[in-house]
Amino acid sequence: METVYKDLARHLDNTPGGFPATESGVELRILSQLFTPDEAELALCLVMMPEPVEAVAKRAQKSAQGILPTLKEMGEKGLILHIKKSNGDTFMLLQFVVGIWEYQVNRLTQQLIKDFNEYVPYLMKSQETHKTQQLRVVPVEKSINTQLNIMDHEHLENLVRSQSKILVAPCICRREHTMVGKGCGKMEEACLIFGGGAYIYESRGIGRTITADEAMDIVRKGAAQGLVAQPSNSVKPMNICLCCDCCCQILSNIKKNPAPARIVNSNFQAEVDPDLCTGCQACEEICPMDAVAVTDGLADVDQERCIGCGLCVTVCEFDAVSLADKKEMERWEPPRTLVDTYMRIAQEKGLF
Numbered sequence: 001m002e003t004v005y006k007d008l009a010r011h012l013d014n015t016p017g018g019f020p021a022t023e024s025g026v027e028l029r030i031l032s033q034l035f036t037p038d039e040a041e042l043a044l045c046l047v048m049m050p051e052p053v054e055a056v057a058k059r060a061q062k063s064a065q066g067i068l069p070t071l072k073e074m075g076e077k078g079l080i081l082h083i084k085k086s087n088g089d090t091f092m093l094l095q096f097v098v099g100i101w102e103y104q105v106n107r108l109t110q111q112l113i114k115d116f117n118e119y120v121p122y123l124m125k126s127q128e129t130h131k132t133q134q135l136r137v138v139p140v141e142k143s144i145n146t147q148l149n150i151m152d153h154e155h156l157e158n159l160v161r162s163q164s165k166i167l168v169a170p171c172i173c174r175r176e177h178t179m180v181g182k183g184c185g186k187m188e189e190a191c192l193i194f195g196g197g198a199y200i201y202e203s204r205g206i207g208r209t210i211t212a213d214e215a216m217d218i219v220r221k222g223a224a225q226g227l228v229a230q231p232s233n234s235v236k237p238m239n240i241c242l243c244c245d246c247c248c249q250i251l252s253n254i255k256k257n258p259a260p261a262r263i264v265n266s267n268f269q270a271e272v273d274p275d276l277c278t279g280c281q282a283c284e285e286i287c288p289m290d291a292v293a294v295t296d297g298l299a300d301v302d303q304e305r306c307i308g309c310g311l312c313v314t315v316c317e318f319d320a321v322s323l324a325d326k327k328e329m330e331r332w333e334p335p336r337t338l339v340d341t342y343m344r345i346a347q348e349k350g351l352f
Contacts, residue, residue: 011093017097017099017345018349022122033109034100039073041060042067042070047092048342050091080093080094081094101172103204104172110179124250132335135232135265136334137309139308140223140311143309154267163195163212164195165198166212166214168215171242171247173248173249174247176247184244184247187227190243193239219240227243228244230243232338236338255289259305260304260306261306266309267332269323270308272299273320274298276319279294280318281299283321286315308323
């Protein structure tokens with residue numbers, strides 16, 4: 001494998017999302033399918049801050065006009081971030097997940113999917129050690145009750161209706177599973193992208209612009225299908241992913257952990273009123289983390305596994321299940337912006 005891909009892998013590993021090395025070198029095979037050697041060389045000259053082409057050219061020791069077409073093509077491929085502005089374009093390094101991978105939704109191949117699925121457990125394992133995750137979990141609207149100490153940034157509808165622009169994009173996780181014959185049949189249009197991110201997706205021909213009402217219809221349909229709402233981990237999120245536990249690479253790998261609640265950034269957990277529970281098992285069946293078990297006719301919630309998504313509440317016809325606040329010491333206050341989130345993760349990784 002060419003040295004440039006090893007160098008790029010190390011460069012990506014120094015981003016908040018990480019890109020850890022493996023013994024098999026599968027991560028290098030992934031990069032070689034996405035980047036040409038010249039593109040990989042140029043990506044090494046980018047940082048996670050938007051810069052004009054002149055700054056990148058100086059680092060690459062090449063002319064600005066000479067590298068500009070390549071940078072633009074890399075932007076079109078979703079390998080880097082190309083921000084188009086009236087006062088001049090800027091370019092920025094993308095981390096692998098969340099970042100490069102999600103932009104490949106229309107460029108997937110069987111081999112790329114195979115290699116990614118081999119690699120993702122290593123990637124997720126490296127991210128589980130951070131206190132700050134890239135996504136957080138908020139409860140579905142139907143599960144919210146008046147007793148909860150819930151903030152505006154934890155209300156799905158508030159998050160959606162406060163956006164100036166909304167785009168819905170295909171879920172890359174369900175698409176790639178469908179392509180290899182392992183799809184779950186749940187809705188594919190399930191990634192809501194907001195603001196500037198929506199404009200970038202739109203410029204690349206990914207997804208479609210929708211209204212807030214249409215977005216809320218998608219959110220409600222997702223809840224009915226048992227999808228977990230995961231906004232980016234900031235007060236002002238860039239996106240909300242509606243995730244299933246079978247295809248979503250983040251949820252499915254967290255589910256393998258013996259204590260998902262210790263990994264997921266969430267402020268709520270489910271509890272059961274034994275006087276109202278009939279043991280119907282509806283909550284057990286919908287729980288994405290296998291946190292609910294019905295024994296001797298009563299449901300019981302394993303608090304080490306519950307991530308506070310509220311799906312169990314939506315299917316209980318007897319009002320036996322409800323959400324409750326986590327203890328004050330366990331509550332999570334997300335960073336204000338996504339930039340703050342990544343700065344915090346970088347600090348936890350010891351990158352500065």
